Amino acid sequence: MAMSAREMAAHRFMDARGWAAPQLDRAAHSVEESLAPRLSAMLASAADRIDPYRVQPRSRWPMMLLVAGAAIIVTGVLIRRGTTQHWTEAIQNNAEEAATQVGETTKWAGGRAEKAGEKVHETADKVASKAHQRGHGIEKPLDDHRP
Template sequence: MSRTMKKKARAALDYPDTWASRAKHSAYRTANKVGPMAGMARDSAIGMAGNARDYAGSARDVASSRLEDARYWAAPRLDHAAVSFEEQIAPRVAAMMAEMARRIDPAPPIVRRRTRMPMMVLLGGLAMGAIGFALYKRNARQWADTMSDTKEAVRGKVEHVRHRAQQAGETMEQKADEMQNRMS
């Protein structure tokens, strides 16, 4: 084959002459192939982000309502415990401490009374702590029972929302298939 024919064949195929121009040409071809795929991926990601935002908003609403329910439940019980302690337990502890003081005190000198006073305060504090601990344990059990009921209710609502979301996804897929069939 002659030299002139080779030049004509090269000119007809229009290959770039330099390495940089070949790389640029290859990049253009790749971009033309990848561009539509990137657009589809972007559209899919936007749809998924919208779904995630909706699910997060729903979960936030459920959690905030449950937290508010818990606060409504806890406030009167704490108030009742405070009133109960003030009206029932505190007078009994005070009477018990006064009786103990009366029994112990055989009219000791003032100096001696000062040495026993810290012990009586310590014993009274221990008695009040034990009573408070008993009340705390009782209320903690009630709180735990209520929270387990609340947990089950929230779990049920989450399952319901998940089921509804799945149904909505299936419905959307069916409608997309119908639209695609109509367009074909």
């Protein structure tokens, strides 16, 4: 009977193990699928809260400003491209007007210089003739220096 009790206990022990193994496997899957993710999230959240070197989430404003700036630059380039022809024509017209004005001013200044030269010669002739009349030795007016 001692042997049979021992065999019976071993048999019952094996039956208990056979029943417990699937129960433990089911419990392990249950913990893995439902309890472990919640526990993991809770631990990660706690770690984030107490981390002294936590990285702050970055703002999207700098990227939005960069994109807006690029859009403004592209718009400006497109507008500038359209007005370039207008500015080129305006600059050419201004250059032509400036050249005409310089030419007219040069003619005017040349005429004034010529008149001033004539007055200088007239005055020199008058001075020479008065000096001749008074007998200062100047024999002839300075006609030979005129252009």
